[in-house]
Amino acid sequence: MKYAQSAGRRVCLVFLAAVLLFALAGCGSKSPLDPKNPVSLTVWHYYNGSQQVAFDALVEEFNETVGRERGIFIQSYSQGSVSDLEAAVRDAIGGKVGADAMPDIFSSYADTAYEVEQAGALANLSDYLSQEELDRYVDSYIEEGRIAADGTLRIFPTAKSTEIMMLNKTDWEAFAAATGASLEDLRTIEGVAATAKAYYEWTDSLTPGIPEDGRAFYGRDAMANYFIIGMQQLGVEIFHVENGEMTLHVPREELRRLWENYYVPMVKGYFGAYGSFRSDDVKTGDILAYTGSTSSAMYFPDQVELDSGSHPIDYLVMPAPVLADGLNYAVQQGAGMVVSKSDEQHEYAAVEFLKWFTQADNNLRFGCVSGYLPVLKEANSAGKLDQVIEDQGLSVAPKTYDCLTTIFQELEGMTLYTNRSFKNGSAARRVLEYHLADQAAADRAAVLAALEQGQSLEEASAPYVTEASFSAWYDSFCAALNDAVSK
Numbered sequence: 283m284k285y286a287q288s289a290g291r292r293v294c295l296v297f298l299a300a301v302l303l304f305a306l307a308g309c310g311s312k313s314p315l316d317p318k319n320p321v322s323l324t325v326w327h328y329y330n331g332s333q334q335v336a337f338d339a340l341v342e343e344f345n346e347t348v349g350r351e352r353g354i355f356i357q358s359y360s361q362g363s364v365s366d367l368e369a370a371v372r373d374a375i376g377g378k379v380g381a382d383a384m385p386d387i388f389s390s391y392a393d394t395a396y397e398v399e400q401a402g403a404l405a406n407l408s409d410y411l412s413q414e415e416l417d418r419y420v421d422s423y424i425e426e427g428r429i430a431a432d433g434t435l436r437i438f439p440t441a442k443s444t445e446i447m448m449l450n451k452t453d454w455e456a457f458a459a460a461t462g463a464s465l466e467d468l469r470t471i472e473g474v475a476a477t478a479k480a481y482y483e484w485t486d487s488l489t490p491g492i493p494e495d496g497r498a499f500y501g502r503d504a505m506a507n508y509f510i511i512g513m514q515q516l517g518v519e520i521f522h523v524e525n526g527e528m529t530l531h532v533p534r535e536e537l538r539r540l541w542e543n544y545y546v547p548m549v550k551g552y553f554g555a556y557g558s559f560r561s562d563d564v565k566t567g568d569i570l571a572y573t574g575s576t577s578s579a580m581y582f583p584d585q586v587e588l589d590s591g592s593h594p595i596d597y598l599v600m601p602a603p604v605l606a607d608g609l610n611y612a613v614q615q616g617a618g619m620v621v622s623k624s625d626e627q628h629e630y631a632a633v634e635f636l637k638w639f640t641q642a643d644n645n646l647r648f649g650c651v652s653g654y655l656p657v658l659k660e661a662n663s664a665g666k667l668d669q670v671i672e673d674q675g676l677s678v679a680p681k682t683y684d685c686l687t688t689i690f691q692e693l694e695g696m697t698l699y700t701n702r703s704f705k706n707g708s709a710a711r712r713v714l715e716y717h718l719a720d721q722a723a724a725d726r727a728a729v730l731a732a733l734e735q736g737q738s739l740e741e742a743s744a745p746y747v748t749e750a751s752f753s754a755w756y757d758s759f760c761a762a763l764n765d766a767v768s769k
Contacts (some may be wrong), residue, residue, distance in 0.1 A: 301664055310423050314627045317353035321631045325358040326388040328367045330581070334360050336651040340644055348424050348638050354631045359385075364617070367522055370476060375401055386624065389617040394484050395437050395710065396429050396703035398620065410436040410633040419640075420697050422614055423657050429703045431526060438636045441645070441654035442616040445507060445602040446685055448582050449571040450564055452595040457570070465598075467614030468571070470606040471512075471543045474500050478552035481570070494733050500547075501563055503574040503605040506714035507613045514699050515608030521710065529722050530767060532760050539605065541718070543750055548722035549746045550739060553654070555719065571656045575615065577653040579685035599684045601692050604747035606681075614698035616654055646670040650678045652684055664690045709766040 299520045315321060329337050341358045349355055351505070361367035371388060373381035375398065384403070398404055407427070416424055418441055427437030447468065451456055457463055461484055467473035478499035486496030502508060513520045516536045547553040556563045560572030565583035585594045604610060622634040637646065642661035646669065649656055664687045671678055701707075725746045734741035 285751055294459055303459060304333055308555055309461045313352065314630050315353040315634075317351065320349075320353040320626045321627055322355045322357065323386040323628065323632055323635065324328045325619075325635075326361050326367055326370065326385040327355055327358060328362065328364045328389055330362070333648075333652045336648050339638060340552060342649060343725060344635060344638055349635070354634055364389075364391070371398065375403055379605075380763045384622045386628055387619050387621055387636070390437065390439075390620045391469055391617045392426055392429060392437060392700065392703045395618075395620050396705075396707065399429055399436050400705075403623055404430075404436045405623045405629045405632070406430065406434045407436060407438055407621060407633060407647050410433065410630055411637075412487060414421040415637070416656050417676045418660070420657055420662070422697075422700075426614065426700050426702075427618060430437075437618040437620055438640075439657040440617075440619045440636060440646060440729070441649060441652065442614060442642055443576040443654050444614060444689060445504070445511075445573050446569060446576055446579070447573050447600040447602050448561075448564075448579065448597040448685075449600060450586065451598040452593075453567075453570055453586070454598070457484060460484060467601070468600060471601055471603045472606045474571075474603050475543050475547045475552065477547070477612065479564060481551075481553045482550070491664045494739050496551060497567075498551055498563075499555050499571060501560040501569045501572045502544075502553075503554050503560050503572065503578065504613075505544075505716070505719045506711045507615070508544060509714040509718075510701055511611050511613045511699065512605060512608075513537075514611040515605045517609065519701070520714075521701040521704065521707070523704045526704070528704035528707075528767060529765060532763065534756060537759070538754060540751055541755065542721050543605070545725075545755070546747050549725050550743050551726065551729070555723070562581060575653075576655065576685050576689060577616070579653045580679055582681055588747075597681060597684075599681070601688065601696075610696045611699050612692075612696045614700040642666060643670050647674065650676050650682060653682045655686070655689060660689055662693060704767075706767050706769055709769060713759070714764050717762055718755070 287321050327334075327337065331508070338358055341356045345355055360447060361370050365387060366656070370382065371390070371394065374384040379692075380656065390398070395404065408618065416435075416480065420442075424441035425443060426524055427435045427439060429436050449468070461480055463477055467477050480497035481499035484496075486494060489495055509521055513531075513536060516534050516539065518531050518533060520531055522531060548555070554563060556568050557566065559578065560569065560574055561578055561581040561583065563569045564572060565587060566584075566585040566767065567588050579599065582597050583595070585592050602612060619636055621629055623629070639648075640657050642656060642658050645656040645658065646667055648654065650667075650671065660666065666688060667683075667690070709731065729739075729742045729746065
């Protein structure tokens, strides 16, 4: 009897060992690579300037170290802008005459990756990553990449960002000293709108002989984020995706609150949008503050350039404002990397490179230049950032450092969010990006024309800030969204 039990245990142990070996093999633990016959991989991205230099330096280091040891050689190519990259990928998938072959790896936002996945052209990254490896990454970053119908991973998180507020501290201090304005007021969107009104009135008062020449205080990049995150803060998921199907939620009262806190200040000139990006508007003195991506910190100007001359400015980095009494949601954005479906050898090699690139030290080196957040849980702290800077003797721009550390301090109390991908998601996002912004710009132009004819600001803006005006916009907005998602 004792012998039978012992034999049974041995059989069980052998069986368990076999299962374990099989499971490990399924996670890609056995390398299909041969260092004597290295695999060459192409990477397409949209990095430019200092970001491209930093990425290329890391690629070169990989090729000379881990890549040489394992038999992987990476060639990276910038495709220019995000839209240029997306066009190149679509041309490659479609076999357009003259198009380059599909790269082995390319940067991609979720909506574009979803299109490519629907075409069956993306590798299943879950085949090459163990659960232990996945658990090291920020959970929401991994979830964003699970765009396949079966929930498997298709987007490898490589560098992320969220939004911050950047402020021209020098000119703010003059305004605050004269009016008593407080930085605490800038923590809410409503507070920003009220401060912007006060700033308009103060700057208008500086030239008593010229009526209604007040200046805008604030602007924002990425209007789509304003809608998606603003609605989340109010407890509404505007694009609710379940089992691949999207349900649109556009409640009137919540959208009215967003309208009142963007459209109305824009029409009245308290907010502004003039150049390609709001950092451009800070440089020209047209606004003092803006909400934008963490990766935009490096573009915040060192001086304001006016027709009458220029003057140096200091800056302040703050958390992005939230709606008063709203939930503390912040946008999760930034492209990841996807791997083209090919063969085990190329897919395995691609994942090995991406795992190396996202190691804490390597990822933070890239973040120190780009302003992007690292993707491993262990890397998202000021302490780890300081350690990497010291260990590797890095020189980090103060704006980028302050931006990263500000977010690290806020991460524990905020929920990062990005909507799940769905069919026609890009078209729906374009509606969020331009519909209200274009309406506000057109109506602001009409208000300016009325001001030139001698009307006061209240008289000139009155026709545009009524209940009827909101209702007309709301109906048009809902129709545009429904049209976009139903194509």
